[in-house]
Structure formats: structure tokens, C-alpha cells
Amino acid sequence: MTNLISGFLDQSSKQPEHIALIEGQKQLSYKELAARGTSIASFLSRQAEGNQRIVILLERGINAAAAILACLHSGFCYIPLDINNPAERLNYIIEDADVLFVIGQGNRPNWLNTHHTWLDLDSVKATDDTANPSKQVNPESLASILYTSGSTGNPKGVALSHRAISNFTKWAAETFQITVNDNIASLSPFYFDLSTFDLFTSLSQGATVNFIPKKLTLSPSKLTEWLSENNITTWYTVPSLLSFIALKGSLETIQLPKLRTIMFAGEVFPTPQLIKLTKLLPEVDFYNLYGPTETNVCCYWPVNKQCLDNNIPIPIGIPACSSTLIITPETGELQVKSKNNLSGYWQKGQLTSIIEDYYNTGDKVSINSNGEYCYHGRLDRMLKCSGFRVEPAEIERVINNHPGVEQCVVIGITDPTSGQRPAAAIILNQGAELSEINLFIRQKLPAYMRPCKYIPMETIPCLTNGKIDYLAIEKAFA
């Protein structure tokens, strides 16, 4: 069973009529989803052999899920992108990934560079084809490339094999005991690694995945009502949204009797909000999952409700997915060896293999008296904004490219309830206006990477050794 979707295909034979996906009023049974996937897969297989890459440019939902399953079925590697990203960034990634197709819906967008082939999903008709899964797939074949913010100034593609994603999804299925009786709430976009649980763990176990309508994230009570009405049993999401629900989600009045498991990852969950949430949902088991996109989940902590203390950050826990963790003595950096690990970074049509067995996370950790790993921040400047990785260097590169900017330094400002946000200290050239720069940034960076604050400066503060004094800049924003 090499292919990541083998489990889903088994389930579609075992329980064809069971509901696989729900999106608002639309729903597809396992049989219907498999048929839709096969139609698309047959179409793709007629175009080219597998082992190539296909961009998925679709909103999170049934269509995107079917397209992803179809790609994997035919042996292609899927690259999910955010349809709302600026065109320039999308074109950069599509170029970098050297893709066969861009799968979307409707007319070809004007911004797409002309040499890329657009495939309108609506034009793929239902067929009676019974395409078999590609025989070319082996455990090391690439299943997906997830693009994240890059410290060199451009997005970088984390290449993940069938082996890597399967290892995580199997671990998650066993650890969280996902079964056919589960209703899984799904909010993470497919370009976010949390979605591998929603899609592959759930469907391999025969569970039902229900896509949360995006607008509900602005109305916490309505989101809680939705979780209740849809009998959600399991949800894997980011702490910032769970904090919102803990504080403003009407959990005092709306019952969630079916909810049994909440997993969270992507950023630190402030302990006071977690305590509030665990008190409001005493029957629910909570898990803190930790790991960068490169390793997926390599460490986890089943939340021990009795020992939560407002003033102590929660641990990231113990090794997950049979990972081996070591700490570099000099720096305290966590290194991870795991079957989950990435195959390498994708660069300009080529894979740069990671030769070392261990992946250096850049996270500073220690081990507490219970033998649990604890996270103490970054060794570099990387930020976590609403669960997304943000490299200040990528934002700086964009801003510094504006002719009105002499120099710009991006730092993170931290809010106790909502986590980190990027902010920019900026030296403007004479006559330049912040308004032009703001417009420029909107054309180049996704919303979560845009600075929420700017401070114009005469000079960038430096330490005596000439290096940028980031602490002084942080103080200027305080």
C-alpha cells in the first residue's frame, strides 16, 4: 500500500454509500468521490505520465479534495496554492515548481503566465473509466510540495513523499482513534500542512470530513453552533481560532456533546485561554501537536488538564510518529529524524535532497522534569502568524524592492491573545509615501505577511558590532 490514497480507495469499496465530504448543502459519498476522482485521474493520465507536478488553484472544499485525490491516483505530485495570493507570488511559485497543469475552475485567469496550461475542472466530464492507481508510485515518490515563506526572500517548496505524509496520517489515525463514526471539521487550507490530517487520515479511516464555511471564523458563536449542529467529533486547528472560541464562542450556552478530540498546532497556545477552553469543554481531550512543515508532527503533548498553570507555557511533549529528537548542546536547537521528514526543497524544477538524516528545526527547546520537550522560541527571526510561517527576510525583500524605500527591517510584535504579527521599521527616500508602499505590498504579499504596523525611521538602530539591533526596533513598536 504505497500510495497515500490507498486507504481512501479501500474505504470506497468497503462503505461506498457512507458520506465522505460535506461542503454546505453539497455532499459526496465515498463512491461518488472515488468516481469523481477517477474521472479527473483518467483525464490527467491521458495527458502525461505521472511523476510531474500539478498546481491546485481551488478554494478549500469538495472540488479541491477531488482534484488532489485524482493527482495522487495518477501518480502526480499536487501543489496546493492560495487562490487569494497576489498574482506575482503565484506566478513565481508556478514557475519555480515547473508544473504540468494548473487546475482551477472557470476561465483561465488573465494573470497566469501564458506558457502554463490551465485546466478548468468543470470541463472534465464524468466518465465510466475505472483508472487504476498509477503503478509508478513508490514510497519516495513526491506526493506534495507545500510552499512556505523562505528566509532567502522567496517562497520555498517543501517536498513531501508518499512515505512522509502516510507516516503521519497513520500515526494520527491510531493516536486519535479515528473511525467511520467520526465527523471531522476541516478549516485548514490545503496549502497548510494541518490539512493532511483532514484529508488523508479521515478518508483512510472512513470518517466524514465537513468543511467549515470560511465566513464563520468571523462569528465565533455561529462557529460553535455549526460544530454542534454538524455533530463534529474531531477538529485539528490553530490556537488563535480556539482562543477566539474560548473567549467569545458562547461555549457557556451551546453544547457540543459529540466533540471528543481537539488537536492544535502551528503556534503557541497561550495557557490562560487553553485553561478556559478545557474548563468549558471538560469532556474533550486536547492535544498540542508540534512540528515544522519539514517534519510534520514530530512531537505531541496530550494536554494534562490538572497541571495547567496560567504562568507556564505548555510543553510540546514527547516524540510522535516514531521520530528521534536530539538537542544540539551548544544552541539548544531541536533536531528531528523521522519518516515524516521532507525529501528536500524544490528549486527551479529540481529537488535538492536533504542528505543529513536530521532536520534542524531552528527552534530552541529544553526537556522538563517530566521528560517532556518545551519550546523556547526561535534561534532565527522566523515568525508564526495565525499558524503560518513568516520569514521577515521575504517581507523585507519585497519592501526593499520599492524605489521609495532606502531600508526596511521587519520584526514580529506579539499580542498576548492573538500571537505574532509582522511590523516594519522603514527608512523612506525623500518624497516617498507609505501609501504607495502599502499598495505595492498588497500586490506582492499574502494578507498574513503584510505588516500591521509601520514606523518610519531616520536610521536603523545598530549594535556596536554593526549588526541590526532588533531589540531596539521591537522597543520602538512597544
Add this chain to the structure above:
Amino acid sequence: MSQPTFIPKLREFIFQELIFVASPDQFSDDNDLLEAGLDSMGIMRLVMFIEDEFGVTLPDTEIEPKNIKSFHALKAWIEKHKN
């Protein structure tokens, strides 16, 4: 009863803490704050700010786009609960 200080204080908090708008003076009280970048995390902080600053309790069930979409909407929402 009108509360003329609501909007200036909301403008100051939102533009300094939550979203960046290049020319706040040109951002009218009817402009769409959600389109300008106010997201779920921003809404959470905004609601907590309003409750602390203006001494009102805003029901969880009313935290939704129609009450948050603009300064005018926010003002009306606060006034509804002020007395």
C-alpha cells in the same frame, strides 16, 4: 445618547493596532474594515478593547460581520448596549 468619542477611539485603536491603512484620514466611517484586512484575530482584540474601553458587554452571539464591518456599524452596535 450619542457618544462622539467612540469613533475616534476606535479609529485610533484599529489603525494603530490591527490594520495598516496608508491614509487613515481618507478611510471613511462607512468603508469596509473586513476588506481592509480586519480578520478573526483582529476582531477578537477589537471586541476586548471595546468592552474595556467603553464599559459595555457585547454578546458573543452578536460578534458577526454586520456589526463589525465599518466604524458606523461598530458605533451603532456599541450604542445599542451602552445603556
